[in-house]
Amino acid sequence: MNEMINESIGHGTQQVVYEFARASTLEGWWSWALLIGSLAALLFVSVRLYRRDVAELPKLTRWTLIWLRLLTIASLIFFFFDLHRRTERRVTRPSEVVILVDTSQSMSLPVGAIASTETRAERAARVLAESDLLSRLEQEHRVSVYAFDQASAPQLLETRGGFFETREDDEADSSSSSFSTLAVVGSLLVALGVLLSALSLLVGAAGRTQAVPWLLAATATSLVLGVIVLGSVYAVHTDQSLTQILGVSEEAAATQQEKAPAEPSTTPAPVRVADWSQAIAATGSQSRIGDALRSILSDFDPSTLSGIVVMTDGQNNGGVGTGAAIAAARRSEVAIFPVGLGSSSAPVNVRVVDLDAPRRVYPGDKFAVTAMLQASGPNNLEVDVQLLDQLDPSATSGMNAADESSTSFGEVVDSQKVKVASDGTLTSVRFEIEPETVGRRRLAIRVVAPEEDQNQRDDARSARYEVVAKKLRVLAIAGGPTREYRFVRNLLFRDKSIELHVWLQTGRPGMSQDADRVLDQFPAKPEELFEYDTIIAFDPDWTAINADSLDLLDRWLSQQAGGLILIAGPVYHPQWTRLRTDPRVSRISGFFPVNLSTRGALLAGGRQGGENSWPFQFTPEARRAEFLWIAEDPADSFDAWEQFGGVYDFVGVKTAKPGAKVYAYFSDPTTEVGGSLPVYLASHFYGAGRVYFQGSGEIWRLRGESDAYFDSYYTKLVRWVSEGRLMRDSTRGVLLVDTSRAMVGETVTVRAILSDDQFEPLDVPQVAAKLLSPSGRIEDISLLPLKGEPRPGTYGGRFVVREAGSYELLLTLGDALEEQVLRQSVQVRLPTVELERPRRNDGELKQLAEMTAGVYTAVDPDTTNDQVRKTLTAELKPQPQTTILPGTPDIDFNRRRNVVLMWLIAMMLTMEWVTRRLHRLA
Known part of the structure; x- marks a missing residue:
């Protein structure tokens, strides 16, 4: 016997199940046959013996005693079968549909092969925003919309549907009210039975024996029914006392509800998209259809996943192929429904x-x-x-x-x-x-x-x-006449756009150098140092520069946006890094974009006199660094770097500092310390200035490939580090970007070092800048103060470039009477891999559908959104899944059940004994 009470609980139902525990232990037909036969024999013997024993009594009294004995036996049989109550949860998980939208740059191409103003991404946005596709699907499924491009995993944009929003309060109140009514009825029946029993005694004492059998039968019926009804309600409501069930006391019930812990909600909060055209803008540099499908198949349960809709042009040009995704979908028995956007013929x-x-x-x-x-x-x-x-x-x-x-x-x-x-x-x-x-x-x-x-x-x-018209002023400082110094000096001296001053620290007074001016010491006055745009230090003897000059250098870097190139070497670099008691060491180390090692060469302090050369291991940041483009084309440039034999030595570096950019590592695997190779090329911002670090003075070896490569590297490097000085538009600050060339979809970091009208560091919560995109759209960029900077008044921010062309960033200082505008531009390009194949790949999209039992929908310019919606809603069949979570037996119910049975059996035996005694039976 199973009786279920359904209570809705969010994503499922909670069911109270009543079952006889003894019945589940009886196995085999013979067990049941033996049990039923024994019970039948017991009942037969009981009835036969009772009929003989009470044969002289009135008929109604005889049957009353027989039924009291039979009900007692039935109560014992009920106790033998051991009725249990447990609460099981029936969880129904909704059917799910995933919609993947391609946001790679090929989706920026037109939908048709003829002239059209609507792009593929715009058509996808119209399908999602203007049609009722999502609203229709959410009636039967939980719908999740993802965007995918070059990332290995898609990005969740919106979730809707599949959320059970049921109200339980009214049902619970109604159930509680009905049980309270039954308890009252049971109490009235018990009271009536007690009243009838007293009346039967009085009638019998008065000598009216003819009415006694009827009163006795009515008393027994009232008492038995009353105890059964009241006891059943009492046993079921194990969290309430008898007074609470009868509605006499409410305070304890309220306290019980307050103590009951609330069941945590497992319903995920819905996510909605406000503007689909912005959410699925075509900005990705690759289209990884296979990776996106595999990620979805691994994250979702295939038993509830009704299908995957892929809105794309089918040009999979990154990650794994679609074959692996098809195999995974077939194993999971999940259908894929491609929606092909674009033209099947190549557009002109x-x-x-x-x-x-x-x-x-x-x-x-x-x-x-x-x-x-x-x-x-x-x-x-x-x-x-x-x-x-x-x-x-x-x-x-x-x-x-x-x-x-x-x-x-x-x-x-x-x-x-x-x-x-x-x-x-x-x-x-x-x-x-x-x-x-x-x-x-x-x-x-x-x-x-x-x-x-x-x-x-x-x-x-x-x-x-x-x-x-201004010439670039460069100061070259060298600890000695190394090859790197001499080659760079000659290069810059020949450049008509550069005015070169040199300080060779080992030189003698009156010594001749190929330079516009020869110094015999570091500039001691601000007006002397601040005229330089770039300082190149070739393994300098830092101990020859006093503390006041270092403070001046700090001001030149952080406030005047100077550019500093630090080229380490084997002579002076190891010496000054070991002077731990010299207070100048911490100031000098602060200029470097890396944390330097202060230990010897045998303890990861670097390498001197290496036997083999090793090429550079470039990082992704190097691909964006223009000063490393030593050939006309970036690809040819890094081909040249790969052909370059490399360098032999490096100085010891622990790690790159936070915020620094690493461009190259020394690639010898034997030099790896702590799982990282030594940093060879790196840079960072120091206030308004740029500092560049080179691990040794061996780039002159690049001349073995071509003198032009060496000249291009240093010429571009000098101009790059001095960019802040050359591009200053105001005496009140400088505006910098981390790269002047970027790919669509990349993030550009902005840095501003600003002063107020009194030339003190600017101190405001934020600074507003304007970004002019190639299409003419104007965006607001907020620059916030950067923490941990050596100079206050340093602000930073970032923006994402979403279209090809020239971006212009403008920051305005002052008021209308004295307005100063800081400017920076960023040239943005599209990666060619996304646009090499503009044709819609019908073959691969059809294969995705046919191999997974899905349906392919090709969207041409004349295809309506309603047609797309009808196809998808008709094919995506809901497949929810129900799981039953069994509970444990209710101990309180077992205790109250036994109490009720005890009172029922005791009452029936007492009535039978009293009746027999009144009729003088044994």
């Missing part, structure tokens, strides 16, 4: 992928501008490519500058006819231009695209540059 389009131009040039010096073109379509294209140049509009109009899509790039200064292959390969075009006037200027490369070109927004790219 030509675009400017990238534009490479210097940030600073000098009047009269020609410089090169290089652009990369890419085309798609049925045939190769021949197009006119134009170079345009003008004064930067934002230099005068601020945030009202023309946007990237505008045609107002200035006048055409040169043009070329270029043949571009339609298979997605890159075509380079190069222009040379000679700057005319000093100031900020803007140039652009524009393609005169054919009429059938479907995306005019990528036909042009612009870049900002500055023509500066």
Whole structure:
């Protein structure tokens, strides 16, 4: 016998189950046959003996005594079968549907093969935002929407549906009220039985024996029914006393409810997207369909996963292939429903992928501008490519500058006819231009695209540059005439844009050097030191620089945005690092972007006189560092670095400092300490200035590959570290970015060192800057104070670049009467891997569907959102799963059950004994 009371509890139901424990221990038909036979014999014998024993009594009295004895036996049988109560939970997990949306940059291409203004990402946003797809699915499933691109795991955007929101209070109140009514009825029956028993005694004493049998039968019926009803309610409600059940006392019940711990909610909070166009913007550099599917299949239970919807163009160009995802889906029996966005035929389009131009040039010096073109379509294209140049509009109009899509790039200064292959390969075009006037200027490369070109927004790219008349002033300090020092000195002395001063610490007075000026000591006055933009230190003897000069150097770095290049060496570097009692050591060590080792060479203090050369192990940060681009193309540059034989020695470095960027490690595995190779190239910000560290003076060995590589490295390095000085727009501060070139989707870090109108460090909670994107959109960027900086007034922030082109960051200081604007620009490009195959990959998407029992939906320009919704809602069948969690027997119920049985048996035996005594039976 099972009786269940269902109580809704969130994601499932709580069921109170009553069952006979003894019944589950009887195995085999013979056990039941023996038990039933024994009970039948017992009942038969009892009835037969009682009929003989009470044959002389009135008929109604005879049957009353027989039924009292039978009910007593039945109560004992009920006790033998041992009725238990336990609470089991029936958990129903909802059916689930996962929607994966591709946010790689190929989704920025148009939907159709003909001219169209709607991109694939915009179409996906319309399907999610404007159609009722999500609202229909959430009626039967829990829907989770994820975005995926180059990351190995997709990002959750929204969850909805599948949340049981039931109310239990009314049901519980109704159940409690009905049981209270039964308890009252049982109490009334017991009271009636007691009253009838007293009345039967009085009637019998009065001599009216004919009415006694009827009163006796009514008394027994009332008492038995009353005890059964009242006892049943009492046993079931084990958390309440008898007075609480009858409604006499409520205080104890309230206390009981307060002590009862609330069951923690397992219902996840829903996550909603406010703007789908922003949430699934096409910014990723890769499309990892296989990784996204495998991640979902590993995170979700396949028993409740009704299907996976993938909204993509099918171009899987990163991570594992889709074959592994198909195999995992087949093992889990989960269907995949691809929604193909884009065109099955190659769209006709030509675009400017990238534009490479210097940030600073000098009047009269020609410089090169290089652009990369890419085309798609049925045939190769021949197009006119134009170079345009003008004064930067934002230099005068601020945030009202023309946007990237505008045609107002200035006048055409040169043009070329270029043949571009339609298979997605890159075509380079190069222009040379000679700057005319000093100031900020803007140039652009524009393609005169054919009429059938479907995306005019990528036909042009612009870049900002500055023509500066000021020469770069460099101070070279050397502990001795090393090869590195001599080669760099000669290089910088020949550069017409650089004024070179040198201090050779081992030199004698009157010694000749290839330099514009020769010093015999470190500059002692601020006006002397602050005229320099860059200081290059070749293993200097730091002990020859007094503490006051070091304080001056600190001010030059942190306040004047100077650039410091530290080239370690084997002579003086190990000496000063061991002077632990010299207070200057901590100041000098603070300049370095790395924590230096103070131990000897045998204790990880570095290497001197190595027998073999080792190449650099570059980090991902190195790929973004322009000073390491020693060839015309970044890829060719790192090919050249790989061919470079490497270096022999390095100085001891413990770790990089927090916030420092490591570009390269010394790759000899035998030099590894604590699981990390020695840092060889690194940099960090020191206040407003940049400090660059090089582990030894051996880059001169690069001349064995090409003198041009060596010259390019040091020329770009000097200009990069002095960028803060050259790009200062105000005497009140400097604005810096960690990189001037970035890929779409990357994060750019911003740093500002600011002063107030009294030239004291600025002290405000935050500083607001404006970011002008290539499309003309203006964003607010908040810069907050940076903790742990050596100089107050240092602020930092970051922003994500989401489109290709030139970004302009502006920070305004002062008021309208004395307004000063700090500027920085970042050139952003699209990775070519995402746009090499613009065609929708129908073959792979169909395979995903067919191999997993799913359905493929191709979305063409004329496909309506309603058609997509109908297909998906019809195919995604709900498959919830119910699990039963058994509970343990209720001990309090067993105790109260035994008490009720004891009172029932005792009452029936007492009535039987009294009746027999009144009728003078044995």
